[in-house]
Amino acid sequence: MDLIYEIKLLNKNQIEDVINLEKKLLHKENAKEYILYEANENPVSYFYVACNKNTILGYIDFWITFDSATISTFAVDLPYQNNHVGTTLLKEMFKQLIRQNIKYVTLEVRTSNAQAINLYKKFNFKIETIKKNYYKDGEDAYYMVSEVDYVKNYFSN
Ligand SMILES: CC(C)(COP(=O)(O)OP(=O)(O)OC[C@H]1O[C@@H](n2cnc3c(N)ncnc32)[C@H](O)[C@@H]1OP(=O)(O)O)[C@@H](O)C(=O)NCCC(=O)NCCS
Known part of the structure; x- marks a missing residue:
């Protein structure tokens, strides 16, 4: 499938759609409060969407604090998965991290x-540890870390 989309910062008209995607794809109970906070209040949040006019294909929200970053949420809508939209969103994040001289980026992912784990590994994320019962349903999380410097090579290839 040849998808046409741009990567842009989230705008206010897209908030409702992102809330619905967050509920659908990540089953977050507090999706509304969470997305509203990220979009309107969180001073360390960078929220990018992959969109084609009014259609949101996917999004990534990450936080930058001092010399590190954390992926807070990341998803691609079902019809568009496996078309490298997620890869493009992660590349956009790394571009920002390189620009800001960030040293490393972390995340939690269901084991x-x-x-997602395979995709993260392409960006040099390595499993640092397991967080037991991290999710409300009791599932464990892998805590993964990537060194931004190392990923710079990905862009020169
Ligand atoms: C994780 C997610 C964002 C990936 O987005 P995406 O646009 O589908 O990802 P991409 O197409 O860029 O990545 C494809 C890579 O994923 C991996 N992958 C794809 N399908 C896979 C499968 N069935 N099993 C294992 N790995 C797979 C491969 O490494 C693949 O790379 P390749 O195409 O070069 O071989 C998307 O699957 C998603 O939204 N999932 C639900 C929400 C979620 O889990 N978010 C992450 C929370 S931590």
């Missing part, structure tokens, strides 16, 4: 989420 069962092979699709």
Whole structure:
């Protein structure tokens, strides 16, 4: 599938759609409060969407504090998955991190989420530790870390 989309910062008209995607794709109970806070209040949040006019294909929200970053949420809507939209969003994040001289980026991911874990590994994320019962349903999380310097090579290839 040849998808046409741009990566832009989230705008206010897209908030409702992102809330619905967050509920659908990540089953977050507090999706509304969470997205509203990220979009309107969180001073360290960078929220990018992959969009084609009014359609949101995917999004990534990450926080930058001092010399590190954390992925807060990241998802691609079902019809568009496996078309490298997620890869493009992660590249956009790394571009920002390189620009701001950030040293490393962290995330938590369900240990069962092979699709996401494989994608993260392409960006040099390595499993640092397991966080037991991290999710409300009791599933464990992998805590993964990537060194931004190392990923710079990804852009020169
Ligand atoms: C994780 C997610 C954002 C990835 O987005 P995406 O646009 O589908 O990802 P991409 O197409 O860029 O990545 C494809 C890579 O994922 C991996 N992948 C794809 N399908 C896979 C599968 N069935 N099993 C294992 N790995 C798979 C491969 O490494 C693939 O790379 P390749 O195409 O070069 O071989 C998307 O699957 C998603 O939204 N999932 C639900 C929400 C979620 O889990 N978010 C992450 C929370 S930590």
